[in-house]
Amino acid sequence: MKLLYMGCLSRANFPEMCENAKRIVNFLDSEFEVLNKVPCCGSLLHNTSTSQDQSNYMSEVYEWFKTNNISEMVTICAGCYNYLTRYYPEQFSEFNIKIQHLIQFISEPQNLEKMNLEYTGKKLTITYHDACHLRNARKPIIEEPRHILSSIKGIKYKEMDNNREESFCCGSGGGVYSSFKENSDYNSRLILDQAKRAKLLLTACPFCYTALQRVNEQYKRSRTTVMKFEDFIVKLMEGSELEV
Amino acid sequence: MSDKNKELYDHLKGLIEKIDESDNYYNAFTDFWRIACAAQNSTINTKYKYDDSSKEFIEKYKKQLSDIRKELVNNIEYYVEKTMKSMEKNKMKVHYAKTNEEAHTIFLEELGDIETVYKSKSVEAKDIGILELLKENNITVKETDLGDVLIQLFDYKLPTYQVGPGIHFEIEKIVSKIKEVYGAELPPKAESIVQFFRDTYRKELLNDVKVSLTSANSISAEDGCIVLLENEGNISLLTRATEKHIVLVGISKIVPSVFDALLMTKMVERTNQADLAYISFIYGPSATSDIRAHSVQGMYGAKEVVIILVDDWRTNAIKEDLFYKSFLQCIGCKTCSFYCTASKAFGNVYGSKYGIGAIGILRDYIHNGIEAAVRDGLYLCTGCEKCTNWCPAEVNLAEIMRSLKKIATEKGLAPPPLEKYRQKIKQEKNPFS
């Protein structure tokens, strides 16, 4: 079966993001399903477990995938995408579940064509933050979001100074956000400073979003709004106003 | 489980608070360091002196350099032997020290009854604990790199950036320190400070140096050459004006040929985007045959060149295939720190006495164990992989840091909030449920 894999943080903190991802994915392919009680991919364990615990946990998750006959997945979290495509095939040589991040999935030509995205509101400049997990993945996702954004009629896309391979980290990965938020206090600010020229800063990682959003509110550095990629896409699909 | 993890966590939180306060060395260093990183991050793409940018240089030579480094790691015993033979042919005196303790003994023997050692910057000397050793033996160490001279002057003990170690001291403070220590009154200008040391210390060094200590940027196995990179000329003086030049260096600095050694050295220079004035290729003691073709050692330069090749953890890391094996490929360029997310946020809170950044933390782990690494800020690392991506020698530092975190978890040293996630994932299959 085809599974829309939500990720732990999105499920816990951003139900609307999950809803929006589902709308997009099902609009493009109705066969994708959302299941309950899906185990998290365990990426946090990479920073907080022993090797043995981690490998045991991954075996449990892999068993769950097999029991549920998962053949294909779309993830909405950058971390799940990186982790599932890097470490699972390393541990299980026969691992052959097709895994895509939502951005990759949307950027496929037939999907982009079907979505035919258009923005009709007032002048809008957008920028995009490359999440480390997408940039560092075995199959990096770097050009896909740019491809999607450049296909949208009516918006202006503007890169930050540090983009693609040179993009900054928001400072919240690797479990650091839970214990040392001070990291994102500094690093997210660097990103927000560079995003100033855009009205909208999009990110495709719920961890980056959490940090960027918090720091943006706290510092009131700019008039830029931080938004999750899927939320933005759904707003375009609905033709609803963007509150920026 | 003990409360050790909590204690370490609180310790780091305390240090991090200092970054936002004012007038302390954490705050002063971090402020400076953030600016340095921003400058470094933007100039790496600019062409300032060469036809290519430093980034283009890295891209062009990364593969070649990494291959050279891997060649050493895969055949380390062969290259150590070859290096020693070539150096002996060059009339250098070569020692191989299996452990740091052996290096200590050899070093003290080589010093004899000398009471003062003039020294250039050396990561190895720190690694091996030479400074502590000399202190215990009442031997005076005189740093010669101006940054290190300042570090000594201020008796500064916190982690710092090896390439410009004293760069965060304010001019006014330097001037008043000079007045306090030397009684000299200087205008608060960089030129005056430099001139002061040129007038006083340079003369003292030239008159007084008997034994000098340096490291090496690289060593070529085929012809036993030591390559040293510098800007101030202190290394040139130290290695020429002395009676005995001692080179204390890890065996991982060896590369097959002198061309490889130059590439390794040039990569350090290019990645630091510093226009450095000198590269020395040292093939042995100074000598002359001008008196009836009779070869005599020690004309104007060093009379003796002594090499102490230190193994310590290195061969073992290869034999045991340890998780930090790729660290042997490190050329010490510090590019990883300039791009490090944790370094930018936390400056010298993130590092150890061996230096700032992940490599400083890894060194502390190698020498002092996992608790030291956690204390240095291991858990400030976000796993962003900037270090691995930028490293010109393919050291997989990000993966090494992850492995360290696993070891720390095993010892119950992970920060309490992370420990909670771990339990939740295990029990509920979701850390945030």
Ligand code: SF4
């Ligand atoms: S690990 Fe760091 S210092 Fe060592 S070679 Fe790589 S970038 Fe340079």
Ligand code: SF4
């Ligand atoms: S992975 Fe860790 S050590 Fe490497 S650059 Fe990122 S924060 Fe620094």
